[in-house]
Amino acid sequence: MKAMIFAAGLGTRFKPWTDVHPKALAIVNKKSLLQRNVEYLQMHGITDVVINVHHFPDQIIDAVHANNGWGSRITISDERDEVLETGGGLLKAKNLLAGTEPFVTLNADILTDLSITDLLQFHQQHKAMISFGITNRKSSRNFLFDAGNRLCGWENNLTGEKRISIPEKQLHPMAYSCVAIFEPNVFEIIPQRGKFSLTETYLSIAANHLILGYEHVGNRFIDVGKPESVVLAEQMFG
Numbered sequence: 001m002k003a004m005i006f007a008a009g010l011g012t013r014f015k016p017w018t019d020v021h022p023k024a025l026a027i028v029n030k031k032s033l034l035q036r037n038v039e040y041l042q043m044h045g046i047t048d049v050v051i052n053v054h055h056f057p058d059q060i061i062d063a064v065h066a067n068n069g070w071g072s073r074i075t076i077s078d079e080r081d082e083v084l085e086t087g088g089g090l091l092k093a094k095n096l097l098a099g100t101e102p103f104v105t106l107n108a109d110i111l112t113d114l115s116i117t118d119l120l121q122f123h124q125q126h127k128a129m130i131s132f133g134i135t136n137r138k139s140s141r142n143f144l145f146d147a148g149n150r151l152c153g154w155e156n157n158l159t160g161e162k163r164i165s166i167p168e169k170q171l172h173p174m175a176y177s178c179v180a181i182f183e184p185n186v187f188e189i190i191p192q193r194g195k196f197s198l199t200e201t202y203l204s205i206a207a208n209h210l211i212l213g214y215e216h217v218g219n220r221f222i223d224v225g226k227p228e229s230v231v232l233a234e235q236m237f238g
Contacts, residue, residue, distance in 0.1 A: 001120070002097050003046045005037050006086050007108040008054035008079050013225050014109075022056040024108035025063060026224065028233045033108050033224060034060065036237065038070045044116040046104065050096045052077040052089040087196040094187045105198075107178040111237050112221040114179050122214050123181045130186065130202065133177030134213035135221060142173035143202075143213065149174075151211040154203055165206040174213055177221055 011023030024034040031039075034051070041049060049072050053060045057080045064074050077093040084092055090105060097103050102123060104116055114133045123131035134143065144153035144164070152166040155173065164171075180198070189209060190201050202211055224233050 001046050001101055002048045002050065002099060002103045003041050004050040004052070004077075004090065004093055004097060004103065004105045005034065005041075005108050006052060006089055006105065007034060007060060008052040008057075008083055008089055009109070010055050010083065011109070014227060017227060018055065020056075022053070022060055023224075024051075024060060026109075026230065028111065028224065028230055029238060032063065033111070034063065035067070035070050036111060037106060037108055038072050038074070040106075040112075041104075041116070042070075042072060046116070047072040049073065050075050050077050050093050051108075052079050052084075052093060054079040054083040082195065084195050086198040087190070087192055087201045088194055090198065091187065091190055091193070097184070099184055102181050102183055105180050105182065109224050110178045110222065111224060111233055112177060112179065112219055114177060114216045114219045114221065116179065116181075119179065119214050119216075120181055123212070126212055127210070128212045129183050129189075129205070129209040130180060130211045131214050132180035132211075133216050134174040135177060135216060135219075137175045137221075139175035141176075143176055144171040144173055145213050146171060149213040149215065151202060151206045151213060153206075154199060163203055165203050174215065177216065178223075 007024035011018035014023045025032045075096050140158050141156050146152050146168045152168050153164040155162040220236050222233050
């Protein structure tokens with residue numbers, strides 16, 4: 001099974017670190033976020049990893065080489081010419097992720113112990129096109145699900161914007177955990193091109209393809225999106 005870690009973002013919420021470094025190399029208890037996520041994948045037997053780069057790309061490339069990929073086979077998807085966001089970054093890495101098995105993606109700036117093994121089992125059991133982790137926690141944006149946790153829409157809790165892909169009377173909001181499993185033929189149905197978010201892709205294909213939320217209760221999870229998040233992350237992850 002292959003994986004992709006999204007590490008190309010500008011990390012504007014993580015200044016001043018990101019004025020001179022990529023956020024993926026921010027340190028939590030003596031290990032970078034990137035190293036921690038490579039090791040997280042290894043815990044589930046995944047050692048074939050694609051990492052996309054844009055912001056201070058050479059620092060990430062140098063770190064990978066200096067540490068021999070932390071024991072994994074790492075391939076760089078170079079986006080230094082233009083940051084493509086998660087969806088565009090995934091599409092650019094299409095040839096690097098090619099195969100017959102599902103693959104997993106995660107964001108470099110999240111830390112979790114969600115079981116990828118259990119998520120994959122759930123994904124295959126339900127024969128979904130895409131399955132991703134969700135929890136019932138406070139978030140500025142939520143995905144909206146029906147009673148069977150099929151993705152039906154999205155809402156921005158700050159602006160009130162709402163987008164519905166599958167109209168249902170009863171929809172419940174859940175927060176995205178940024179760990180997702182895709183069927184390899186997903187590339188055949190992604191309609192977007194250029195720079196776009198995976199959220200756009202999810203919402204555009206949800207009506208015709210099964211996208212499921214996997215509720216993982218009791219797992220540690222933190223979005224290390226701001227410098228003050230590091231202290232909490234260090235308390236959660238030794």
